[in-house]
Amino acid sequence: MDKTTLAGRNQTLAALHHHRRLRHKVRGGLLRALAHLPVPPSPASETILLIRPDHVGDVLLTFPAIDALKAARPEARLVALVGPWSAPVISASPHLDLILTLPFPGFARNPARRGAAPSLEPYRLVWRWARQLRALHAGTAIVFRPDHWWGAMLAWLAGVPERIGYAHPDVAPFLTEAIPLRQAHVVEQNLALLRRWVDMPARRDIHLSYPVDPDERSATRTWLEGLGLPPGAPRVVIHPGSGTKIKQWAPEHWASVADRLAIRFGAPILFTGGDHELRLIQTITGQMSAAAINLAGETPLVRLAALYQSATVVLGPDSGPLHLAAAVGAPTVTLFGPADPAEFGPWGDPASHACLTTPIACRPCRILDWPDDDPAYHPCVRDIRPDQVVAAALKVAATAATTP
Numbered sequence: 001m002d003k004t005t006l007a008g009r010n011q012t013l014a015a016l017h018h019h020r021r022l023r024h025k026v027r028g029g030l031l032r033a034l035a036h037l038p039v040p041p042s043p044a045s046e047t048i049l050l051i052r053p054d055h056v057g058d059v060l061l062t063f064p065a066i067d068a069l070k071a072a073r074p075e076a077r078l079v080a081l082v083g084p085w086s087a088p089v090i091s092a093s094p095h096l097d098l099i100l101t102l103p104f105p106g107f108a109r110n111p112a113r114r115g116a117a118p119s120l121e122p123y124r125l126v127w128r129w130a131r132q133l134r135a136l137h138a139g140t141a142i143v144f145r146p147d148h149w150w151g152a153m154l155a156w157l158a159g160v161p162e163r164i165g166y167a168h169p170d171v172a173p174f175l176t177e178a179i180p181l182r183q184a185h186v187v188e189q190n191l192a193l194l195r196r197w198v199d200m201p202a203r204r205d206i207h208l209s210y211p212v213d214p215d216e217r218s219a220t221r222t223w224l225e226g227l228g229l230p231p232g233a234p235r236v237v238i239h240p241g242s243g244t245k246i247k248q249w250a251p252e253h254w255a256s257v258a259d260r261l262a263i264r265f266g267a268p269i270l271f272t273g274g275d276h277e278l279r280l281i282q283t284i285t286g287q288m289s290a291a292a293i294n295l296a297g298e299t300p301l302v303r304l305a306a307l308y309q310s311a312t313v314v315l316g317p318d319s320g321p322l323h324l325a326a327a328v329g330a331p332t333v334t335l336f337g338p339a340d341p342a343e344f345g346p347w348g349d350p351a352s353h354a355c356l357t358t359p360i361a362c363r364p365c366r367i368l369d370w371p372d373d374d375p376a377y378h379p380c381v382r383d384i385r386p387d388q389v390v391a392a393a394l395k396v397a398a399t400a401a402t403t404p
Contacts, residue, residue, distance in 0.1 A: 010362035035173035042159035044139035053104035056320030065190035070095035130157035210327035220306035234265035239316035241277035255287035262290030331396035337381035354392035
């Protein structure tokens with residue numbers, strides 16, 4: 001079908017997806033009823049509980065809020081509650097007094113079989129963890145994810161006296177301060193939750209940085225030299241994987257871009273990814289003519305940060321590693337499909353971070369996975385052209401090279 005018809009089809013499906021289904025309405029009603037039950041408060045202290053269930057990218061975008069909160073409340077004890085998948089990234093924040101990990105329901109990337117009967121385990125888990133969290137005596141809890149009703153319910157059951165979050169219909173009943181959500185970048189959304197302590201700074205004054213360990217920087221430099229990449233040599237890095245297939249670009253496109261950039265920079269292309277992305281990278285490099293180095297599975301987070309910090313440019317689809325690259329100061333080119341770069345784009349100087357999209361009318365649908373639909377019907381990333389990516393990479397790399 002033509003793109004206009006396809007976009008109309010997808011807009012209809014997206015509207016149905018975003019519409020609250022009957023089971024969600026029933027759950028919402030039960031949650032509102034539950035929130036009216038009395039829960040004995042825990043003795044309050046200067047502890048602030050920060051709840052962020054998401055993965056690497058979303059957690060990184062919380063760093064400016066953590067920095068601002070510590071500056072405004074230096075006496076407070078800041079405790080982060082995150083998924084085990086995010087502990088390595090948030091542990092780099094110097095302002096946290098304690099990091100707790102919890103396998104938040106719905107966020108582990110091994111989802112339950114579709115169509116399976118709803119499980120009671122999330123509710124058993126929230127009860128167990130609420131009893132444990134009472135020992136913190138937190139005076140305030142901040143639920144950073146706007147729709148995270150489970151985290152808000154956890155803070156309520158734990159008896160935290162002050163609970164701050166966004167006014168989502170399933171979240172607000174458990175909050176003492178529900179803030180209307182406005183369309184803005186996630187960095188600004190996170191800061192808006194701190195409005196009782198922090199005045200919203202101008203966008204240009206909000207900084208996101210990720211500290212790179214000096215020893216790891218030195219070790220990574222030696223490691224790269226062993227791979228035949230001397231100091232000062234161009235380092236073009238591609239991270240082709242992402243959380244869902246809809247957000248990924250075609251391997252043949254990456255192969256084309258990698259070949260052209262290898263010629264322009266006169267250096268082999270570095271590919272990063274987890275163990276699960278090894279086959280994807282092998283498919284890409286198998287279609288290349290130029291030299292490539294496959295680093296899949298060889299870059300734990302601290303090494304990935306050090307590698308990206310030394311990069312000439314980092315390219316990839318919308319993913320946590322691209323946010324990490326921006327946070328350590330690397331120029332980036334990010335390919336966006338269903339997500340909105342105005343909300344989830346890399347934070348920093350726009351001249352150093354190119355966000356590429358396509359003009360199809362159904363984008364951004366904000367649906368990051370379509371497991372029951374043919375991926376061919378969702379070409380928002382696939383329709384980005386290799387020549388656009390190459391041009392963007394050359395532009396941001398040149399800008400970074402001339403920026404003092």
